Amino acid sequence: MSNVKIDGYQLFCLIVLFLFGTTIFLDIGSGAKQDAWILTLISPFAGLILFTIYYQLHKRFPTLPLTEYVRKIWGKFLGSIISYFYIIYFIYIASRVLRDIEEILINSAYYKTSITVVGICMMLTLIYTVNFGFEVFARVACICFLLIGLTLLIINIMFIITDLIHIENLKPILADGWKPIIKSLPLNVTVPYGELITLSMVFPYLNKQTKILKTGIMAVLFAGIYFTLNILLLICVLGTDVLSRSSFPALKAASFIDIAGFIQRLDSFVIILVVFLGFIKITMFFFCAVIGMNTLFKIKSSALSTYSIGVIILLASIMIAPSYQNHLDEGLEIVPYLLHIPLQIVIPLLLLLTVLIKGRIKNVIT
Amino acid sequence: MSGENHNHIIPLSENVEENIEKLEMALGKSDDLSIRRLNVSAKNVAIIHIEGIVDDQSINENVISPIIQLNKENHPFKSTKELADKIVQILSVASIEFIFNWSDLLENILAGDTVILVDDSPKAITLGTKKIQSRSITEPTTQTVIKGPKDSFTENISTNISLVRSRIQNAKLRLKLTKVGNVTKTDVGIMYIQGNADISIVNEVMSRLEKINIDSILEANYIEEAVRDNRKTLFPLMQSSERPDVVAANLLEGKIAIIIQGTPFVLILPVLLIQFFQSPEDYYENNAFSSFLRLIRIGSFLLNMYASAVYLALITHHQGLIPTTLMVTLMAQRERVPFPAIIELLLMELAFEVLREAGVRMPRAIGPAVSIVGALILGQAAVEAGFVSAAIVIIVATSAINSFTLPNTNIVNTARGLRFLLIFSSAFIGFYGILLLTLCILVHLCSLRSFGVPYVAPFAPFRMGAQKDSLIRFPITSINMNDTEGNKETKTK
Incomplete structure (x- = not known):
């Protein structure tokens, strides 16, 4: 892991794809109804603030991952507990994303297949990837970015040429004022932007440290703009009513495409994208968990932690929720407030404050 | 094998007959070993070569007849050294070398050189008279094109090198020859263009070739399997081509070619995945x-x-x-x-x-x-x-x-x-x-x-400049040959 060669462009691809994750297929900003696009336009700026916090922390400890500098800042005992929590958090989120993919596949194509089989196949691929290390993963992301970008572009062009877009679905703008937007803002900042906390686990392993901030900002803004276009398209194609009722709006929208009775069932391409993007996202969390585990418990062989964490993620993905609805509810009502906000926002902010105050005190003494 | 290692420290005897006897022993009295004994100014001189791998005509005209002539002239030579020097001067052969030990002697004779031994002299004179029978240059059979050059490599390494050299007439084209294979001692040549190729890769190739410890090299794949980076892959990590134009084009892009005696396939490295979809006809x-x-x-x-x-x-x-x-x-x-x-x-x-x-x-x-x-x-x-x-x-x-x-x-x-x-x-x-x-x-x-x-170089890591000649090809004038494909990648390393 020590000398990883990743250039700015690769980091950009990685961050963008990671942000896309499963979010671009889900109904983001549903609370704001037809104004969801305003929400997705605002949230990247909140995301940038979070990214800057993570970057500022990294800048003070350029050679350490998050789980290590927590222990430097808050001492061995408290720090170890916090970093242990982070590892569990990464594993938990990985298994949540894995569950999302499993559910999408089972609901769309594999009605009779066991969720376990779908999960095992994915996990084998994930373990294979993680074993190759982060540099290879970054290159995979680079190629995936080209493939996924091209596919998304083609699908979006199809929406336009098949005359599925109904601009009137966007009206009325701000019918209920700014309140619903502000209310659902925290949820939209934590996922996906807050999940950039994973980057603070891999920052120390990148070789071009100077480019991180610029690349990160560009990637976050790019993702924000794409989210906005994406949600605009979905609202225009589906309307807020269908949008809020379907579990995978992007699938539903793509299935409307029909050109000359020949180009149809494009939702299968969307499923392919779901698997690719989900793969990138889980791998990222997986890496973070492995890095955290290796540094916290001083494990020498990466294979040991990779395999054990892989099995835990797989089992957890099946056991975390009895049904998909339950899984979604947890994701919307419990996880953001109990996990995302404390671990993505509160703790990093407190860490940064501690560091700043410590620095101030030191300055005063000397 | 251990005997061979001793040979190179064993100097040649000063007695011609002793040397011949030892040589015959070493080659198992091989029937194609030809020894011509002459007597020049009362000194024994022997001309030795193996039949079939030498240029007979050249030996007769340029070696044996001048020496016989010399004998007729009846010079009074003061010393053996003078005689040897005189012989060297009258021979009309392009390459002449002196050797002092057994292993070199054996190696040279087996490679097709002619050796002249002179009584009382501790050194032998070797003459480059190698001429190996090979088929003539024909059209390529595995990589055919409709339009483009119709010649292909043969099994003869010097023909192959000449085919490349004739295409790149530049002083920067470099050739390094080495022998690989414990038993076969196959000639292997590395060609690259100084300045275009990454010299660290050239050195890496050389050191990997030297580390090869197998008995025989009969085809390019022997080398490929012995020196490739990753043994557990289905993908080819080297390109093999029988077309001189392909090799020349790759050399110009900064690649390195490995030319092996005995096969018309030349290895090109380092290789990128996209190269396997590019035909010279493009x-x-x-x-x-x-x-x-x-x-x-x-x-x-x-x-x-x-x-x-x-x-x-x-x-x-x-x-x-x-x-x-x-x-x-x-x-x-x-x-x-x-x-x-x-x-x-x-x-x-x-x-x-x-x-x-x-x-x-x-x-x-x-x-x-x-x-x-x-x-x-x-x-x-x-x-x-x-x-x-x-x-x-x-x-x-x-x-x-x-x-x-x-x-x-x-x-x-x-x-x-x-x-x-x-x-x-x-x-x-x-x-x-x-x-x-x-x-x-x-x-x-x-x-x-x-x-x-x-391996997936122009795409990951992404190089904008290299895209001019990866999936699609831009006009030749707009492609800067020097930063195509992975070449830039190699240079920045």
């Missing part, structure tokens, strides 16, 4: 047209790999994705077939592999027989008898035809291997299996390096 035709053909080739490669697996996934797992009318046709065909789709497909795929192998091995005269048996009996009759469905025959034939578009056979074999893996994963869990295996292949590709250069 540069001999209009760039728009050759870009189109390049895309066709990449499409063919993917079809060749995926056609069977995708068909299988559609027919067994995702019938819903097939348009209804097509579905009815397909199902009507499948109704008579007694096997499950996977067995049907594997039978046909294996039948094709057998046909292909038979096509390569059989004598030329019975060639048409195989095509009749293959096309009529296996194809038509099998469908009519209801063993397989017509759709399967079409799919297997399509993927087979597609494999022939690729200019390089190495990558075709990769696709053949991966095709079977994809069929199994598709049979197991349909498109999801194909997708995950594709991801694994992608990860594997990204992990590969050919002599330190990432």
